[in-house]
Amino acid sequence: MTTTPAAPTSKRGPYAKSKQRRESIVTAAHEVFAARGYRGGSLQDVADKVGMSQTSLLHYFPSKSDLLLAVLNWRDTVTGGGHPRDPEESLVDAVVRQARFNETVPGVIELYAVLCAESITDNHPGLDFFTERYERLRRSYLRAFSALADEGRLRPGVDPARAAASLIALWDGIQTQWLMAPDSVDMAGCLRGYLELVILPE
Amino acid sequence: MTTTPAAPTSKRGPYAKSKQRRESIVTAAHEVFAARGYRGGSLQDVADKVGMSQTSLLHYFPSKSDLLLAVLNWRDTVTGGGHPRDPEESLVDAVVRQARFNETVPGVIELYAVLCAESITDNHPGLDFFTERYERLRRSYLRAFSALADEGRLRPGVDPARAAASLIALWDGIQTQWLMAPDSVDMAGCLRGYLELVILPE
DNA sequence: ACAAATCTCGAGTGAGTACTCGAATTTCAA
DNA sequence: TTGAAATTCGAGTACTCACTCGAGATTTGT
Numbered sequence: 001m002t003t004t005p006a007a008p009t010s011k012r013g014p015y016a017k018s019k020q021r022r023e024s025i026v027t028a029a030h031e032v033f034a035a036r037g038y039r040g041g042s043l044q045d046v047a048d049k050v051g052m053s054q055t056s057l058l059h060y061f062p063s064k065s066d067l068l069l070a071v072l073n074w075r076d077t078v079t080g081g082g083h084p085r086d087p088e089e090s091l092v093d094a095v096v097r098q099a100r101f102n103e104t105v106p107g108v109i110e111l112y113a114v115l116c117a118e119s120i121t122d123n124h125p126g127l128d129f130f131t132e133r134y135e136r137l138r139r140s141y142l143r144a145f146s147a148l149a150d151e152g153r154l155r156p157g158v159d160p161a162r163a164a165a166s167l168i169a170l171w172d173g174i175q176t177q178w179l180m181a182p183d184s185v186d187m188a189g190c191l192r193g194y195l196e197l198v199i200l201p202e
Numbered sequence: 203m204t205t206t207p208a209a210p211t212s213k214r215g216p217y218a219k220s221k222q223r224r225e226s227i228v229t230a231a232h233e234v235f236a237a238r239g240y241r242g243g244s245l246q247d248v249a250d251k252v253g254m255s256q257t258s259l260l261h262y263f264p265s266k267s268d269l270l271l272a273v274l275n276w277r278d279t280v281t282g283g284g285h286p287r288d289p290e291e292s293l294v295d296a297v298v299r300q301a302r303f304n305e306t307v308p309g310v311i312e313l314y315a316v317l318c319a320e321s322i323t324d325n326h327p328g329l330d331f332f333t334e335r336y337e338r339l340r341r342s343y344l345r346a347f348s349a350l351a352d353e354g355r356l357r358p359g360v361d362p363a364r365a366a367a368s369l370i371a372l373w374d375g376i377q378t379q380w381l382m383a384p385d386s387v388d389m390a391g392c393l394r395g396y397l398e399l400v401i402l403p404e
Numbered sequence: 405a406c407a408a409a410t411c412t413c414g415a416g417t418g419a420g421t422a423c424t425c426g427a428a429t430t431t432c433a434a
Numbered sequence: 435t436t437g438a439a440a441t442t443c444g445a446g447t448a449c450t451c452a453c454t455c456g457a458g459a460t461t462t463g464t
Contacts, residue, residue, distance in 0.1 A: 012409050015461055021411090037323045039242045042451065053413050054452085060411095064452065110322060117319030120312060120381050121239045131382045138379075138386075159395070166372060166392045169379055173371025177340075179322050180333045184340075190368045193361070197399045214439050217431055223441090245422065255443050256422090262441095266422065 022060050022070075024050050029071045034111040037118050038068055038126065065125035068115075072129050075111065091144050092195045099171070099188045109175050116172070138164050145198075153200045163198050170194055224262050224272075226252050231273045236312040239320050240270055240328065267327035270317075274331050277313065293346050294397045301373070301390045311377045318374070340366050347400075355402050365400050372396055 028049035032041040043064055047054040061067040079102075089097075102108050119126035141164035148154050154163075171191060178185040230251035234243040245266055249256040263269040281304075291299075304310050321328035343366035350356050356365075373393060380387040 012463075015410060017461095018410085035324050037239075037241060037320060039239060040320075040323055043453090044451085055414080055454090056412050058453070059413095062453090113319050114322055117315050117378060118239060118242075120316055120378070121242055122237050127382075134379055134382055135386075155399070157398070162388065162392055162395050165376065165379060165387055166396060169375025169392065170368060170372045171375065172378060173373065173375035174367065176319060176322070176374060177336055177367060177371055180329075180336055184337075185367055186364065190364055190371065193364050194368060194396075196359070197357070214433075217440060219431090220440080244420075246420085257424090257444080258442050260423070261443095264423090 018060075025052075025057060025060055025067070026070050026074050029067050030075065030111060031107055033068065033071060033115060034107040037114050038064075038124070039118065039121075043067070068125055069129065071111075072115070072126060075108065076133075079105075079108065091148070092192060092199065095167070095171075095195060096188045096192050099191050102175075103178075103187065109179060113172070113176050113179060134168065137168050140164075141167055148199055153202065155198055155200055158198050167191075167194065167198075220262075227254075227259060227262055227269070228272050228276050231269050232277065232313060233309055235270065235273060235317060236309040239316050240266075240326070241320065241323075245269070270327055271331065273313075274317070274328060277310065278335075281307075281310065293350070294394060294401065297369070297373075297397060298390045298394050301393050304377075305380075305389065311381060315374070315378050315381060336370065339370050342366075343369055350401055355404070357400055357402055360400050369393075369396065369400075 025046065029041075029046045032045045032049060035041070036045070043054050043057055046067070047057045050057070057067075061070060086094075115126050116130050118124060119130045138161075142161050145154060145158075145160035145163045149158075149160050154160065174185060174187050174190045178187050227248065231243075231248045234247045234251060237243070238247065245256050245259055248269070249259045252259070259269075263272060288296075317328050318332050320326060321332045340363070344363050347356060347360075347362035347365045351360075351362050356362065376387060376389050376392045380389050
């Protein structure tokens, strides 16, 4: 009934500045991993960016892979799952809005594009994160397309599951092209174009 | 008029086995870069796989980036630009056939997915290759869709340029999902599904 | 104020990196 | 056959990597 929230074995909690410190590390790591990838970015790069020693950094995140997972989960929490909140908003509008928003946040698109593909490689600590993320996203969009199908608003012949995977694929792929040629590629336009093909108006 | 093909300044040409040697190096590097990425894979990994010293490897490819470009260009030459050869074959069939074919060649999809995204990162020697590749592909599919549009076979409202970028994006994105969950993702089906939405029958 | 826990960091450790150098060995055209 | 070029590689260079260790500085509950 006291104010202590934790287990009896724990000696003491972290200091006051600790939370901010962790956050600034994660922010710096976000930049480094987005610009250089997980394998290409070093703990020293991150430590330099924060302005602390590499050893101190390892006090907060005991290994490089722990830091990576912290970055990925933090970004997922901040950006949200990337899903429509307002139930009144149409799927098209929600997707387009999110796409436009991501464009304005420096590094997000780089981070996901670079780390997602890198996670395919041998023994990459991010593989589970991205595998589960894709499964979750496919389920989520499958639900959305199925609901539309029930209202008869899906174009005949369109399979909801296939449309879900395709929408995610299109989104990822167009981001890659946009990163290489931002002026030649209209991300939001491509997504809207696809959804307007799949979803009937009204 | 003699059999000597080269310039007068050149002292001598490479030995007979040289060509095969280079090819076996490129093949090994293909596997290594596909499995570990450019930054994650080492020249030692490649040399071990070929069964030669790392020093000898550097005799054929004077730097790691030279080796990467050799791998990329070699793969592009072997697989072809990824384009319809037979003018009688429809765009849909050509795309689906190429997608099915790629599925059967070990490492190709990994290689492109991993290296393409990695090339976004700082000072990556593959960036120009992929940038130019995307420009070339977009032009190529733009031509194909424009030809269909001229025949009135494009669904009204579909922009050929946007469809070209979208097709490439979808293709790339679905490959990434397939790499993570081969049994849950039907690459050829998604591509066919998209093209049948965009292209009118007959 | 005190003491215990948290935080910080300099100095390693051992392994790995791309790449160089110089000298032996192999090939091949004359 | 011979001699010069192509090929091979052991040894080394200078560097970076993630991570450890131990000791001092800072914070904080009591």
